[in-house]
Every structure is written in C-alpha cells, then in structure tokens.
Amino acid sequence: MQINILAGGPKTLWPDNLFETSGDWIGADRGAWWLYQHGIPMQMAVGDFDSLTPSEYQELTTHLSAHKIVRVKAEKDETDTELALLYAQKKRSDHITVFGATGGRIDHLLSNLWLMANPVFKDIVDRVTFVDRVNHIAYALPGNVTVHRQPAIKYLGFMPLNQVENFHIIDAKYPLRLTSNIAKMWSSNEFLEDTVHISFDTGIIMITQTKD
Secondary structure: OEEEEEOOOOHHHOOOOHHHOOOEEEEEOHHHHHHHHOOOOOOEEEEOOOOOOHHHHHHHHHHOOHHHEEEOOOOOOOOHHHHHHHHHHHOOOOEEEEEOOOOOOHHHHHHHHOHHHOHHHOOOHHHEEEEOOOEEEEEEOOEEEEEEOOOOOOEEEEEEOOOEEEEEEOOOOOOEEEEEOOOOOEEEEEOOOOEEEEEEOEOOEEEEEEOO
8 A cells, every 4th residue: 555645845846746646645734735626535634734724724624524634733742744654654554655745944854854763653664755856765774775766866865863883885886884873964976777785784774865
C-alpha cells in the first residue's frame, strides 16, 4: 500500500503532476483543503486547521464524513505532518511519500525533516520520503544500502540524524568513511552510475537528492 500525505507548504514547490501520484491520500491541515479542491479522495484529514478560514473548514467538514476528519487543538506537541505520519504508520503502508512539507517557515521545514529521528517512527524510517519540485529526501537504517538515482537528479547528500558509526560512501563521485555524532550535511556529491552504495553500523542517515 502506498500512502501520500499532502501538507500545507507552498504550492510553488509541488512536483509536476502531483495529483497523478498513485496511492491513498491523507491531508494535513491546509493540505486537506487542497486535496478537496482538486477532487482527490482522502483516507483522512488531520490537523488544527488554523490555516483554513471558518467557511473553508465548514465546507471541508461537509465534504468529509465525520470519521475522516480529526481536528486537534492548536496547543499540541505534534505537528500536523507528524500526526498524518502517525496515522499512515498505523495503516502499515509499504511506502509513505510526503508532499507540501518543504518551503515556507524554517521551523516547520526542520521539524519535518527530523521527524524520522523520533523513535516512535522506527518502524517506517526507511519507508518515508519527502518530495518537492527539486528535492527527494529519504532515510536509511544501518546496514548495506543501495541509493537509486531519481530522474533528473544531479546532487547527492548525506546527513547523520544521530550517532552514526563507520559510515561509508562507497561508489559515489566522492567516497567517504567517517564516524559522526553531529548533524553535518555531506553534500554536493554525485552519482557515477544509476546507484550509489553506502553502509553504516548505527544511527539514521538522511539521504538528499537535489536538482539545480
């Protein structure tokens, strides 16, 4: 099962043909409104919906049945995107792709990208990607990992989210071996072929693929 989440980030960063993406959809806050506006059926809508006007929220609730919309208080510990991911995790999906989670407020961006460091998501770390018009962000768990090049991608980057031991970039343009406990981005690497192989013993690695 493929689950897609649309969060409330800027529409200018949406990939082309976003709504042709296969799978079930979850709307996070204003992302739910946009799904509704484009006629995309939703598994659920979740958030505090503070980005919707009262009339927009009323229209959304009229469109969705009661069990499909979960409104939480604005004073909460989890972000709207985090709540959507928690629901997707319960559905035991094979892969979760998050759109609309980049751009805009920097605190939202950083919070979203570091969600996979939270132990609550340990079962889906390597099944989550964040995608926008120029970026593809995935996560890897310890072991031997094959990174597949996304279409039209030039740059490749790696960032430890926590203590990473014996991290080895094997066959990219710039090989590397290190142990690190700081969130330093090893960026501007490049594919030589359609795949790059990495390995490491502990921790979580964020893998970024980026267009110019």
